[in-house]
Amino acid sequence: MSGILLNRKRATIIECLIIIGLALIPLFVTFPYRVNIFLSWEGAYRLSQGQMPYRDFGTPLGIGFWLMPALFFKLFGPAMISLVKAQVALNIMSGFAFRSIQKSLNVNLGVRVLAVLVFALSYSFFNFWPWYNHTVIVYELVGIAFLLAAITNEQPNKWRIPQLLASAFFLFLSFFTKQDGGGLALLLALALVGYHVLQSKKWKDALFFLGFYFAIAIITFKAFAGYGIGYWFNHGQPPHNSRLSIGDILAEILGQSQWIKFYVLLMVLLLAPAAKNIRAAWNNRPLMFLTLVTLGILAEAAIFQVTSYTPPDNNIFFHAFAFAFIMQQASGLLQFKLEEWKPFIISGAMVLLWWSGSYWKYLDRVFSRFMTPPESGIVQSKTGENVISRNNFMLSYDSTDVPTSEWVFTDFPEFKKIYMPKSTVDGMQRFLAMPEIKGANGNAKVLNMTELTPLASITPFKLETGNNYPLWYHLGVGMFNKQLDDFNAKVRSKYYDVVLYEYAPYNNNFYPFSLRDELKKHYRQVDTFLAPRRPTNATIEVYAR
Numbered sequence: 001m002s003g004i005l006l007n008r009k010r011a012t013i014i015e016c017l018i019i020i021g022l023a024l025i026p027l028f029v030t031f032p033y034r035v036n037i038f039l040s041w042e043g044a045y046r047l048s049q050g051q052m053p054y055r056d057f058g059t060p061l062g063i064g065f066w067l068m069p070a071l072f073f074k075l076f077g078p079a080m081i082s083l084v085k086a087q088v089a090l091n092i093m094s095g096f097a098f099r100s101i102q103k104s105l106n107v108n109l110g111v112r113v114l115a116v117l118v119f120a121l122s123y124s125f126f127n128f129w130p131w132y133n134h135t136v137i138v139y140e141l142v143g144i145a146f147l148l149a150a151i152t153n154e155q156p157n158k159w160r161i162p163q164l165l166a167s168a169f170f171l172f173l174s175f176f177t178k179q180d181g182g183g184l185a186l187l188l189a190l191a192l193v194g195y196h197v198l199q200s201k202k203w204k205d206a207l208f209f210l211g212f213y214f215a216i217a218i219i220t221f222k223a224f225a226g227y228g229i230g231y232w233f234n235h236g237q238p239p240h241n242s243r244l245s246i247g248d249i250l251a252e253i254l255g256q257s258q259w260i261k262f263y264v265l266l267m268v269l270l271l272a273p274a275a276k277n278i279r280a281a282w283n284n285r286p287l288m289f290l291t292l293v294t295l296g297i298l299a300e301a302a303i304f305q306v307t308s309y310t311p312p313d314n315n316i317f318f319h320a321f322a323f324a325f326i327m328q329q330a331s332g333l334l335q336f337k338l339e340e341w342k343p344f345i346i347s348g349a350m351v352l353l354w355w356s357g358s359y360w361k362y363l364d365r366v367f368s369r370f371m372t373p374p375e376s377g378i379v380q381s382k383t384g385e386n387v388i389s390r391n392n393f394m395l396s397y398d399s400t401d402v403p404t405s406e407w408v409f410t411d412f413p414e415f416k417k418i419y420m421p422k423s424t425v426d427g428m429q430r431f432l433a434m435p436e437i438k439g440a441n442g443n444a445k446v447l448n449m450t451e452l453t454p455l456a457s458i459t460p461f462k463l464e465t466g467n468n469y470p471l472w473y474h475l476g477v478g479m480f481n482k483q484l485d486d487f488n489a490k491v492r493s494k495y496y497d498v499v500l501y502e503y504a505p506y507n508n509n510f511y512p513f514s515l516r517d518e519l520k521k522h523y524r525q526v527d528t529f530l531a532p533r534r535p536t537n538a539t540i541e542v543y544a545r
Contacts, residue, residue, distance in 0.1 A: 005341035011109045015116045019095030022120045023088050026128040032404045033420045033532035037083065038451040039472050040130050044069035044086075045078050045457065046471070054227035056465040060234035060478065062176030064139060065132040078457045080418045083130055090138050091124040097141035102324055104148035105293065106286040110338025111327045114347055119320035121355035133304075133314040136174050136181035140188075141317075143170035144293070147189055151196040151205055152289055161208055168212035176220060179234060180243070180307040181300070186213070188296035195288055228467045239480040243307045252306050260298050263322035267294065270329040294325040402536045414454040420532040424540070427529025428452065431542060432459065434526075436497045445495060447487070449473050449511050450502040450540050451531055475509035484512050491518045494545050499523060502531050504538035519543050 006014075046057055047070035053063045072086040098119045102112045127134050146167035150160045157163075171189055175182025189209070197206045221229060236242035253260070271291065274281040281287060301318040308314050327347075331338060338344050377395065379387040407419040410428070431437065437444050437459060446461040456463055468486065470479035490496065499519060504510045519525075523543035531538035 004337075004339050005344050006109045006113065006339040008109065011113050014113050015099055018113075018117050018120050019092060019099070022125045023091040023095065025125075026084050026088060030409075030417045030419060031080075031084070031128065032407055032534070033080075033415075033418055033424075033451075034129050035533045036131075036451070037080070037129055038453040039478075040066070040069055040083050041078070041080065042453040042456070042463075043471055044073050044083070045453070046463065048073035048078065049463075051463075051465060052227070054224045054229045054232055055467055057469050057471045058228065058232040058467060058479075058483075059471045060232055060240060061132055061178055062173075062182075062233070064173045064177030065130070065135045067173075068135070069130050077413065078454065079414050079416050080454065081416050084128055087128055087130045090130060090135060091120075091127060094124055094138040094141050095120055097138070097145040098320060100145035101141065101148055101293065104145070104152045105290045105324075106152075107290070107324050107328050108331060108338060110340075110344050110347075111324055111331060114327065114338065114344075114351055115320050115324035117348065117351050118323045118355065119317075121351070121358045122319040123317045125358050131311075132178050133181070133308045133311075136178035136185075137317050139170050139174035139177055140181060140185035143167045143174060143185065144189065144192075146170065147192060147209070148289065148293075151193065151202075152285065154200075154285075160205070164205065164208045165212045168209055169216060172213055172216045172220070175217075178308065181304055184300040184303060188293070188300060191292055191296055192289065195292060199283065199285065199288070239476075239482070241476065243309075245306065248306045249303060253302050257302055257305070259322075260302050260318065263298060263318070263326070264295075266326050267291070267322075270326065270333070273333070290325055290328065294321050297321040400536055402530065404534065412454070412458050414457050421530045421536055423530035424452075424532045427527060427540060427542075428455065428458075430527055430529075431455070431498075431500065434498060434542075434544070436544060437461070440497070444497045447490075447496045447499045447501075449515070450500045451533065452500070452540070455500075473511050475512045479512075484515065487512070487515055488518050491515065491522055494522060497545065499543040501541045501543065502538055503541055504531065504533075506537055516541075 043059070043063075043066035047053075047063070047066050051057060053059060068090055069083050069086040072082045072089070076082040076085060095116065099112065099116050102115055107115065144167070146163045150157065150163035150167065153160070167189070171182070171185050173182075174185045193206050193209055197203050234240040236244070271281075274284070274287060297318050298321070301315040305312075305315040327338070336343050338347055376392050379392060381387050402421045402423070404419070406422070408422045408425055409415070409417075409419050410425050412428075432455075437446070440461070442460050442462065444459075444461045446459075447464075448455055448461075455461075468483060470483050472478035475481075475484060491499070501516055501519060502511050503516060519541075523545060525541055526544050527542035528539050530536050531540050
């Protein structure tokens with residue numbers, strides 16, 4: 001075996017296998033109930049039932065996040081596993097969008113294939129569930145892909161205006177999914193368009209792009225203007241709090257962000273030869289676009305990890321972009337071709353080793369069947385000596401924790417392939433058997449202030465609606481004092497037949513603590529069971545009149 005391994009056809013086949021193959025894996029496994037996934041389910045469920053955002057429920061985000069899950073609820077029913085299927089589609093979208101971006105940037109075939117592998121392993125493979133901090137980046141990548149397809153093609157392109165329209169649509173959809181990521185995506189797009197029109201003098205492209213973007217924005221916000229979108233949509237105005245803190249950003253960049261700073265260092269070193277002739281570098285469109293995209297993604301990742309701080313790996317979409325830039329420039333300077341089989345195979349093996357953490361936990365399940373389980377707790381050797389290892393140097397005295405190995409499945413279609421603590425499953429059964437629920441024929445007035453939002457489909461009971469009703473109940477994030485006052489008043493008047501309240505004492509008003517105080521005064525607590533989260537340090541309390 002010698003010579004060239006990759007040509008255009010082979011590269012495309014390998015990329016498709018990587019993107020689609022890794023994305024499909026979640027369809028063949030089971031899952032523990034995921035923390036915070038209740039929000040993905042309820043927003044998608046409400047949309048699939050015909051409810052309109054801001055009219056029927058309030059949310060500080062746009063609705064872009066729930067569009068794909070709602071579509072999959074329509075196609076496959078309101079089951080938790082439908083959310084996984086929606087995420088499979090999003091992962092495939094993001095993979096092909098990344099590939100398109102690299103293609104528009106004229107990245108070499110070998111580098112592009114390896115960069116696709118890095119992207120899949122480092123960012124999309126372990127994202128099994130839809131979450132707004134991920135979906136906002138997916139829509140951004142699609143928008144940037146369409147934009148680059150339009151402005152990097154120097155040949156006559158009959159699709160240029162439709163591509164600019166598609167770019168504006170997805171970039172606005174990114175903003176209407178999450179404001180921080182979407183806003184940063186727009187700034188990156190403006191930088192790319194700005195360079196394009198300054199270098200090529202094609203000013204009409206900027207006018208088309210900006211015109212499409214703002215037309216879509218105006219039409220969208222006008223459609224919701226009568227339902228209080230100005231109150232709900234968070235652009236830092238009261239009662240919302242802005243998360244954009246210069247101090248936090250500096251602390252994160254200077255105190256952490258080792259990968260981002262390392263990549264910037266390598267970029268500076270690799271660009272040093274080009275910096276000797278600034279004019280030639282400015283007119284080198286492939287190099288300028290590649291540099292702008294990579295630096296823009298790194299800057300976005302640095303800010304995004306502050307404004308969208310949970311979960312902590314929200315911003316790792318930057319690895320594949322930095323990898324593509326570094327390998328593209330290094331292969332040119334060092335004069336090696338990754339299209340040849342030896343460099344490609346060796347580099348691919350190194351990428352798999354680099355990101356082995358993405359797939360090792362699944363392989364570990366297989367290896368653990370043939371290996372001695374790690375020692376935990378207090379262990380003595382055969383000679384009676386105390387044994388200390390990485391698995392038992394700390395002792396746990398948390399008697400409330402229920403390991404996922406003891407979680408169980410339910411018979412409800414909404415929870416197919418999802419397992420939870422047995423206490424949670426038994427508690428749901430008791431709730432459904434309550435006379436207030438069982439004899440109400442779906443007309444019970446229920447306040448479900450827990451993570452078990454699929455109960456609305458299982459029972460079913462009617463979800464409350466209204467332009468003052470929050471989609472989720474995190475005080476200061478998803479609802480505010482105005483909504484809390486309404487809930488407290490309803491509890492005092494005993495408006496609800498049954499209230500499910502999740503007591504999560506370690507989370508700052510994840511469900512408002514003061515509402516629990518009102519429930520203790522005006523309702524009677526009839527049951528309690530574990531909430532479906534890890535660690536199992538939250539409980540669900542059931543209150544009746």
